[in-house]
Amino acid sequence: MNANDEKPRLIIDMDEVLADTLHKFLFxxxxxxxxxxxxxxxxxxxxxxxxxxHLNGQWExxxxxxxxxxxxxxxxxxxxxxxxxxxxxxxxxxxxAIEFRNSLEDKLDWLAEHFPFIPWTNIAFTGDKIIAxxxxxxxxxxxxxxxxxxxxLFSSPHNLLITGYERVNNWQExxxxxx
Amino acid sequence: MNANDEKPRLIIDMDEVLADTLHKFLFxxxxxxxxxxxxxxxxxxxxxxxxxxHLNGQWExxxxxxxxxxxxxxxxxxxxxxxxxxxxxxxxxxxxAIEFRNSLEDKLDWLAEHFPFIPWTNIAFTGDKIIAxxxxxxxxxxxxxxxxxxxxLFSSPHNLLITGYERVNNWQExxxxxx
Numbered sequence: 001m002n003a004n005d006e007k008p009r010l011i012i013d014m015d016e017v018l019a020d021t022l023h024k025f026l027f028x029x030x031x032x033x034x035x036x037x038x039x040x041x042x043x044x045x046x047x048x049x050x051x052x053x054h055l056n057g058q059w060e061x062x063x064x065x066x067x068x069x070x071x072x073x074x075x076x077x078x079x080x081x082x083x084x085x086x087x088x089x090x091x092x093x094x095x096x097a098i099e100f101r102n103s104l105e106d107k108l109d110w111l112a113e114h115f116p117f118i119p120w121t122n123i124a125f126t127g128d129k130i131i132a133x134x135x136x137x138x139x140x141x142x143x144x145x146x147x148x149x150x151x152x153l154f155s156s157p158h159n160l161l162i163t164g165y166e167r168v169n170n171w172q173e174x175x176x177x178x179x
Numbered sequence: 180m181n182a183n184d185e186k187p188r189l190i191i192d193m194d195e196v197l198a199d200t201l202h203k204f205l206f207x208x209x210x211x212x213x214x215x216x217x218x219x220x221x222x223x224x225x226x227x228x229x230x231x232x233h234l235n236g237q238w239e240x241x242x243x244x245x246x247x248x249x250x251x252x253x254x255x256x257x258x259x260x261x262x263x264x265x266x267x268x269x270x271x272x273x274x275x276a277i278e279f280r281n282s283l284e285d286k287l288d289w290l291a292e293h294f295p296f297i298p299w300t301n302i303a304f305t306g307d308k309i310i311a312x313x314x315x316x317x318x319x320x321x322x323x324x325x326x327x328x329x330x331x332l333f334s335s336p337h338n339l340l341i342t343g344y345e346r347v348n349n350w351q352e353x354x355x356x357x358x
Contacts, residue, residue, distance in 0.1 A: 009309065092309065098299045104283040120277045121307045127300035130188065130271065132311040132327075148311075 008134035010089035010178070012082065014107060016139040016156040018093070018115070019072040022047055028062050029055070044161035069106040074114045077171030083117055084179055092133065093118055096143065097125035137174065141165065152177070187313035189268035189357070191261065193286060195318040195335040197272065197294070198251040201226055207241050208234070223340035248276075248285035253293045256350030262296055263358055271312065272297055275322065276304035316353065320344065331356070 015021040025047055029035035033055060042050055048059045062068055085091050093111060097103045104125060111118060124131065129143045137152045138144050139159055144151040152174065153165035168174045194200040204226055208214035214230060221229055227238045241247055264270050272290060276282045283304060290297060303310065308322045316331045317323050318338055323330040331353065332344035347353045 092307075098287065098302045098304070101284060101287050104287070104304070105280060108277070108280050108283070119306070123277045124303060124305040124309075125277070125283070126303040126305075127298070128271075130303075130311050132309050 007088065007090050009092065010085060010135045011092045011094045011131050011133045013138040013143065014093060014095035017137055017154045018075055018078050020075050021072055024068065024072045025059060025062060041157040043157060046158045063100055064102055066102045067106060069103045070110055072110065075171060079114055081171045081175045082115060086117065088179065091118065092122045092124060094124045094126060094129055094131055096127060096129060098127045186267065186269050188271065189264060189314045190271045190273045190310050190312045192317040192322065193272060193274035196316055196333045197254055197257045199254050200251055203247065203251045204238060204241060220336040222336060225337045242279055243281055245281045246285060248282045249289055251289065254350060258293055260350045260354045261294060263354065265296065267358065270297065271301045271303060273303045273305060273308055273310055275306060275308060277306045
């Protein structure tokens with residue numbers, strides 16, 4: 001991106017990429033409604049589309065609650081591989097968090113706990129991801145579609161039917177491609 | 180930025196551009212230490228560099244306090260002119276707020292109060308402003324320097340000695356240039 005610095009700029013999403021947000025939703029659906037944690041997740045469907053209809057709007061209620069984003073488990077391998085990526089890339093964490101006012105402090109505290117090696121300069125909470133970078137890893141094609149650089153679609157049940165993107169199924173595959 | 184949409188993308192800073200943050204600092208220095216609100220602000224100096232030495236670190240203590248960014252007066256003309264700019268530009272508000280964890284909710288609530296016509300998709304809280312856009316209005320050259328588009332330096336006492344940038348002294352001058 002920058003004449004006097006050859007490291008490419010890599011931007012990485014949080015939910016369902018760094019953070020196993022689906023697990024947190026399932027934990028709450030299980031706790032509050034007895035939904036099985038291992039409910040079948042139909043490829044191409046959002047999690048809530050696999051649930052009984054009366055729970056349709058519940059995910060948004062959860063996501064707006066203070067604390068929801070604070071104790072989500074990191075994705076397997078994410079911490080070690082992001083740390084390794086920093087040697088070769090300018091790594092930025094970019095989450096479309098502005099939609100959820102109550103997520104902002106939680107997400108910052110979560111990054112401070114699990115990714116303390118990411119400085120504040122390299123974190124962005126956005127609406128639209130209008131970020132200037134070379135590579136983007138994201139599970140949502142709404143974020144990838146208009147990005148002019150290399151796009152890596154991080155697999156999540158909701159995006160499994162999407163074609164036409166370079167796909168990574170887990171952090172080990174990210175490491176294989178980028179390290 | 181976008182083949183099927185001719186509106187250029189305009190990104191606008193918050194502190195000392197949309198929000199009169201200097202006024203809030205002066206209000207607190209006056210309340211707590213009897214500093215005159217109309218203290219002489221030496222061109223090219225940060226506000227705290229004009230104050231007695233023992234107050235040097237106080238600005239950061241203020242800026243980290245919950246509520247600091249919530250009740251700052253908007254800059255004269257900013258609301259009306261940003262509203263008018265939306266007709267011709269994709270307006271994004273971009274603040275380097277990640278440095279101040281406690282500012283995040285305050286800044287979002289402040290925008291909701293004074294700029295309710297800006298949707299959440301068009302707000303970003305960043306570290307480095309690595310934003311893809313056509314025009315940037317900012318009072319800090321650290322944000323403007325690496326921006327590849329048109330840069331408008333919004334005057335503030337600390338930047339008055341800086342040359343080599345297209346300068347706007349107030350919102351009326353922004354309107355004249357961009358509307």
